[in-house]
Amino acid sequence: MIFKTIRSTLTAFNSLTIAVLCAAVLSISVFVHEDLYSEAVTNNLDGLSNNMAYDLSSILSAPEIDVASISALLLRLEEYENVKFAAVFDQDYNQLDLYAGKSLQADDKRHLNTYQEQLDKMQLGMSIKNGRLFSFKSIGEKAFLNGYLLIVNDLQKPLNRSKLSLLLKVLPLTFVIIGIGIALSLWLNRKMLLPFQKLARLAHQIKETNDYSIDINVEGKQEVVDLSDKISSMMDTIHSEEIKNKQYTDQLMQQRKDMERLANFDSLTGLPNRQFFMETLRKSLSTAEHELDDMVLMYFDLDGFKGVNDAHGHEVGDKLLIEASKRAQRFLRHGDLIARLGGDEFLILLYNDPNEFVVMDIAERIIREISKPFDINDWEILISVSIGIAKATDANYNLSDFVSNADVAMYKSKVEGKNKHTIFIPAMMEDNKRRLLLANSITPGLKNNEFQVYYQPKVNADEHIVGFEALLRWHSPELGNVSPGEFIIIAEQSGKINQITEWLLKEVMYDYASILAHFGENTVVSVNLSAHDLKNTKILELITALYDRYFINPKCIEYEVTESTYLENFDMANECFENIRSLGSSIALDDFGTGYSSLSYLTQIKLNTLKIDKQFVDNLGISQRSTLVTKTVIEMAKQLNLNICAEGVETRQQMAFLVAHGCHQLQGYLFGKPTDLATLLATPYKRENK
Known part of the structure; x- marks a missing residue:
């Protein structure tokens, strides 16, 4: 009886020991798995939010925030099923856009406003609260703060699913081992007590070291050996899962390093960004x-x-x-x-x-x-x-x-x-302030009719008016008279030159009827285009619409572009001007000889008029080199069947030289300064008889 009692006690004790051992191993595995999973998800979301915050910086730093671009960027989160929601805010915590994730629930929707109201109290970085992982990042540098990015990720539910998956893999084998242990406990009174003690020591060692690769090989009865093998098999399963988690963590760490490099270095040149x-x-x-x-x-x-x-x-x-x-x-x-x-x-x-x-x-x-x-x-x-x-x-x-x-x-x-x-x-800052003031005043100036079109006449050899060049003037109540040489460059750099060109085209087309009624139906009006206008895909559509609206004869409109602008955008310019020529209008190359000065280009571009720059006209009869160049350009243009117009003619001697060598048109103060339309129509000019 005593033997049976001792054996029963030993059997119960060993059974309990096996159960405790398995439970301890499972608990350790779950705790380790939970820590690794939380760390991996936190690192992944941290790297993802840093990358998105960097990409959002260029969007929020633009003069006008493109909400569509923000939405497109937030759609990257579609592939992350555990993201509840993400929001982008400006520097005043005003929401710019919101992305609702696949795991967003009703209680989250009710607390969206609460999250936004607490943004100013939320610390930047990663945080975990109520089973949710928060990533709150600033967009842009501290000195150039553009806004904030908030991403809320569901942490508890996917973690529970992961732990459940681990348990489903390990529990069946655990129950088998416990059953075998209970069956073998009948023999613990003779030979199994010592092997189980060894197993207990190994379990303790595993718990202390978290080393699941320890080889469990306990000698004894066959049942003990089988139990040892089963436990070893379970340890192998746990160790295999641990290796997988470690590999996943290593992969996330490498991705984090790659994202840090992308965040800090330029992908093209390899230089710091x-x-x-x-x-x-x-x-x-x-x-x-x-x-x-x-x-x-x-x-x-x-x-x-x-x-x-x-x-x-x-x-x-x-x-x-x-x-x-x-x-x-x-x-x-x-x-x-x-x-x-x-x-x-x-x-x-x-x-x-x-x-x-x-x-x-x-x-x-x-x-x-x-x-x-x-x-x-x-x-x-x-x-x-x-x-x-x-x-x-x-x-x-x-x-x-x-x-x-x-x-x-x-x-x-x-x-x-x-x-x-x-x-x-320091004096340069005043120039910069004026440049910014001019850039910010262009659009209001157009709306307030501060700009005005002036016309400078072009005459033929008999001094009869054959055309005009439309020139822009800006009379600002705040800035005074602003030179085109100053505001045109600023308009190009600030991206507002297209607005100016569109306004100028509309004004010229509106004035067209008055000019032709006063100076004759064959009078040609020239309009200047910039490099930005050549890239404007809507420019041809606008010109066509204005021709139809104001009953414009296309042959009476000429478009001028400078030599440097043309040659810096060679293919694009040719395509644009080919479309304009197809409407019936002509093309003039302005400031010839001041840019690339390559005469061979004239054989590759399609022009109607070549304009000789004022700097050559100024030196006629003074500089032998300028005089020779001017003669050469005129002769070459004649050979190419181009109309020749000389700018900046101010003396009779210059006019005589240019006419004698075959210049078709002349433009300059000798024949008239740029004037507004009302003055132009009220001033008598020589008009060519047709």
Whole structure:
């Protein structure tokens, strides 16, 4: 009886031990699995939200926020079934767009407004609350904050599903092992007590070390050996799941590293990108200010890069950016940092308070090196570079002002002819403020009728008026009379030149009837087009509509484009002008000889009129070279059956020379200054008899 009692006690004890052992192993597995799963999901969402916040930065920093682009970006979350919702807010926490995920439930919808009201109290980063994983990220740099991104992910339900899957795999085998253990417990009074103690020790070791790869091999009766094998099999299953989770975690970590690289480095050139550079610059400015050191920032972009893209395609343009960045890096000192800001814009940070001689030497070397021909895809590409230079001390170590000063200096280099470097001085900020004021005043100026069309006459050899050039004037109550040479460039850079051209075309077409009634039905009115107009796909549609509305004879309208604009957009210009010529209008090449000065281009482009630039006319009879060039251009144009018009004629001697050598039309102050329509119609002019 005592033996049976002891055996029963031992059997019950060992059965309980086996059950506890299995439960402990399962608990450890579930806890480890839960921690690994939560960490993996958190890291994945963190990397995803960082990437999306970076992509949203360029959208929210645009002058006009494109909500459709935000929605398209949020649709990336479609493939993540556990995302409840995601929202994009501006810097004032106003919601710009909302994405409702597949796991969004009714209680989440009721709390959406609550989340938005608590945004200003929510800490940036990752957090877990009530079974939900929150990712709250800022969009843009701290100094250039554009908004916030909130992504809420369901954590508890998928975690429960994952734990259930693990249990469903392990529990059947666990129950089998427990059953075998109970059957074998009858023999524990003789030979199985010691092996089970060994199993208990192994279980404790596994719990302490979390090492599921430990080999369980317990000697004893066959039942004990079988139990050992079953437990070993269970451990192998757990170990296999652990390996899978570790591989998944490693994969997520690698993806995180890849996303960090994408977030910090430019994928095309391999250089640090704007985000990385700005963060480095912020830290460097703080250190330099503390140590009373100075730093120099160079801001440069490639002159004519857009023309290369248009003429040769983006593949050539990308290779050009890579080669140009490599050339610029050759002249940097150890420790200096170069980054691609975006497009064809680059930043260089020069450390250790370099003296002016070193800075000038680096800038001039970069200009000379990039000005050398590039051999790309069997094309010889020629470009130049404009550089702006600023000092940290001039910006009082303020990051935004530091970059802005370099940008202003770079713009000054472009305005003064490109292919040069300019050092920032405080006086340039006034020019920049005026440039911004002009850019922001163009659209209101058009709406308030501050712009006006002036007409300058063109005459033939007998001084009879044969046409007019429509010229734009801006009389602003706030800015006064703004020169076209000033506001046209700003309009092109700010993307508002198309508005101006459309307004000008409508005004000219409206004035058309009055001009022709006063000066004759064969009078031709010329309108200037910019490079941006050539890219405007709606320009031909607008011209056609205006012709129909105002009963325009297309042959009485001529479109002028400058030589540099034409040749920088060669194929696009030819296509645009071919469409205009098909309507019956003519094309004139303006400022000939001041851009590329390649006469061979005239054999490849389709023109009606060639305009000789004023700088050649001014030097007639003064500069032998200008006189010879003018003669050559006129003779060549005649051979190509082109109409020839000379600009800037101010003296009788200039007129006599041009007429004697076969110039068809003359334009300049000698025959009339640009005037508004009312004055034009009230002033008597010689009119050609038809």
